Amino acid sequence: MNGDRAPVLRASGLSRAYGRDESMVWAVDGVDLDVPAGQTLAVTGPSGCGKSTLLQLLGGLDRPSEGEVWLGGRRIDRLGERALARLRRRAVGFVFQSFHLMDELTAAENVELPALLAGATPRTARRRAAGLLDRVGLAERTRHRPSQLSGGQRQRVAIARALVNEPLVVFADEPTGNLDSAATNEVLRLFGELRSAGQTLVMVTHDERVAATADRVVSLRDGRTAGDDRPHERPDDRRSGLGALLNWEE
Numbered sequence: 001m002n003g004d005r006a007p008v009l010r011a012s013g014l015s016r017a018y019g020r021d022e023s024m025v026w027a028v029d030g031v032d033l034d035v036p037a038g039q040t041l042a043v044t045g046p047s048g049c050g051k052s053t054l055l056q057l058l059g060g061l062d063r064p065s066e067g068e069v070w071l072g073g074r075r076i077d078r079l080g081e082r083a084l085a086r087l088r089r090r091a092v093g094f095v096f097q098s099f100h101l102m103d104e105l106t107a108a109e110n111v112e113l114p115a116l117l118a119g120a121t122p123r124t125a126r127r128r129a130a131g132l133l134d135r136v137g138l139a140e141r142t143r144h145r146p147s148q149l150s151g152g153q154r155q156r157v158a159i160a161r162a163l164v165n166e167p168l169v170v171f172a173d174e175p176t177g178n179l180d181s182a183a184t185n186e187v188l189r190l191f192g193e194l195r196s197a198g199q200t201l202v203m204v205t206h207d208e209r210v211a212a213t214a215d216r217v218v219s220l221r222d223g224r225t226a227g228d229d230r231p232h233e234r235p236d237d238r239r240s241g242l243g244a245l246l247n248w249e250e
């Protein structure tokens, strides 16, 4: 690893086609992207321009048709299914517009689950979940089920869950898309805390307010990069994130 300037996430010539022959669509079409550790990156662009597809490729939820994805210095687009599943459990965290919590589990159990799947002991998983739910302001709601929580509270549980294995990168796809303005502010406040703590964060958003909080805004058009702006790049951007490198290959 070459100091802390190495990007934690890198895409090169990244492309994803759907369909075939006349109906083939290049949802992502030749994207090159380097994300330094600790950066907060917003991906914007019109509906259908490939934002969600790009996020899924970067996070190992989908495989590219062409090009490469590197995470924490390792190439991930050619990993076998088992290694990719391990990567998804240990090295990345996801936050979705519709939360994707397990309805049958309490808030605490939702957060514990990925820790248990990654091999933590029940005691460690409980301790981490309690700490994270406290951090997102839900210490009083740990035994509630998702149906007993507001949208903003559900999304805060989902954020706690995304953090439980100390991921290299947190990916969020329209994290505030289903939230009212008060809940959106709450999520933005949390993302601001993550940013201060040096967490690398890649989020897809239509919301100008959300994009305006990012260090960098990449806009897509028809699967290609159409803009790359750095409204708030910080001089200390490239700090320690890689220190948190987890050895998810073990």
Ligand SMILES: Nc1ncnc2c1ncn2[C@@H]1O[C@H](COP(=O)(O)OP(=O)(O)OP(=O)(O)O)[C@@H](O)[C@H]1O
Pocket: 018, 019, 025, 026, 027, 045, 046, 047, 048, 049, 050, 051, 052, 053, 054
């Ligand atoms: N599973 C699929 N099969 C076929 N085409 C798909 C599939 N998923 C996405 N596409 C196509 O790929 C393109 C990019 O889709 P994607 O969902 O990445 O867009 P998006 O920018 O996230 O849009 P939105 O803002 O509406 O969520 C679109 O033209 C879409 O129709």
Ligand SMILES: [Mg+2]
Pocket: 051, 052, 053
């Ligand atoms: Mg989308």
